[in-house]
Amino acid sequence: MIVLLPPSETKAAGGTGEPLTTAGLGYPGLAVARSRALAALDRLVAEGQDVSTPAKARAAADNAAVRTSATMPAIERYTGVLFDALDAASLAPDARAWLDSHVVVQSALLGFLRASDRIPVYKVSEHTKLPGERMRELWSGAGSVIEGFALDLRSKAYASLAPVAGAVPVEIVSPDGKALNHWNKAGKGALVRSLAAARVVADSADALVAWAASSDVPLERTDAGLRLTVQDPRLVAAR
Structure with a gap:
C-alpha cells in the first residue's frame, strides 16, 4: 500500500542533511522531470523573484x-495541519x-517523494510559473511510478496535476455527513x-476497510x- 499525501506551503527551516542530490531521491524514473523543474527554478531565480514582503x-x-x-x-520538512496531526517525529x-x-508526498518541484527522501526548503507550488515549463507537462505522466494499491489523500489540485491510475480517494466528513474543508487535513x-x-x-480498499472495522476507525466504502x-471541532476520529 502507498499513501499519497499533498505537500504543504509551509515548511520547517534548517536541516542536517547534505545538499540536494536528485540521484538520492526515490522514484528515479522522475529524474528527467526533476532536472527540468530545477533548471526552470534556476531561471526563475536568475530573472529575479518578488521580494516585496519579508515572506x-x-x-x-x-x-x-x-x-x-x-x-x-520530506515527512519532517512539510508542516501545517495535516503534518502536525500526523506528527511523524513522535511516532x-x-x-x-x-x-x-x-x-509518498507529491512535490510540485520534485515530483513524488518517499517520506524519507531528504529535501531542502523551497517555495514552489502547483500555481508557480516556472520559466519555460508547464507544471502539467512536467508531471502529467509522473503517476506511472506509483505501483500497487494507492490510498489518495492528495488535494484535488495535486491529484489532477499527476493522476495515479486506480488510486482510491478519501473523503473526509463530519458526523452529520458534511464535507470538511480546512479541517479535513487534520483528519487525513x-x-x-x-x-x-x-x-x-x-x-x-476492501482490505483497508476490514482493518478499519476491526480497529474502530470510521472508514467506509463509497461509490x-x-x-x-x-x-469537528475536536478533529479526532469519530467513535
Missing part, C-alpha cells in the same frame, strides 16, 4: 539556495519505519498516524472511493 524575500532566498542548503526527510521507531516504506493526518501506528498491510468520519 516573499524569504521564499526567494530559499529558492536561490535550493541546491546548496541543508536537507531533511515509535517501527511506526516511523512504516511511514518511510508506505508514505490522524488517519495516516493510525495506519503507521498499526503498521497496516493492505493490498486493496467514489472511501469516506472517513471525523469529529
Whole structure:
C-alpha cells in the first residue's frame, strides 16, 4: 500500500542533511522531470523573484539556495495541519519505519517523494510559473511510478496535476455527513498516524476497510472511493 499525501506551503527551516542530490531521491524514473523543474527554478531565480514582503524575500532566498542548503526527510520538512496531526517525529521507531516504506508526498518541484527522501526548503507550488515549463507537462505522466494499491489523500489540485491510475480517494466528513474543508487535513493526518501506528498491510480498499472495522476507525466504502468520519471541532476520529 502507498499513501499519497499533498505537500504543504509551509515548511520547517534548517536541516542536517547534505545538499540536494536528485540521484538520492526515490522514484528515479522522475529524474528527467526533476532536472527540468530545477533548471526552470534556476531561471526563475536568475530573472529575479518578488521580494516585496519579508515572506516573499524569504521564499526567494530559499529558492536561490535550493541546491546548496541543508536537507531533511520530506515527512519532517512539510508542516501545517495535516503534518502536525500526523506528527511523524513522535511516532515509535517501527511506526516511523512504516511511514518511510508506505508514505509518498507529491512535490510540485520534485515530483513524488518517499517520506524519507531528504529535501531542502523551497517555495514552489502547483500555481508557480516556472520559466519555460508547464507544471502539467512536467508531471502529467509522473503517476506511472506509483505501483500497487494507492490510498489518495492528495488535494484535488495535486491529484489532477499527476493522476495515479486506480488510486482510491478519501473523503473526509463530519458526523452529520458534511464535507470538511480546512479541517479535513487534520483528519487525513490522524488517519495516516493510525495506519503507521498499526503498521497496516493492505493490498486493496476492501482490505483497508476490514482493518478499519476491526480497529474502530470510521472508514467506509463509497461509490467514489472511501469516506472517513471525523469529529469537528475536536478533529479526532469519530467513535
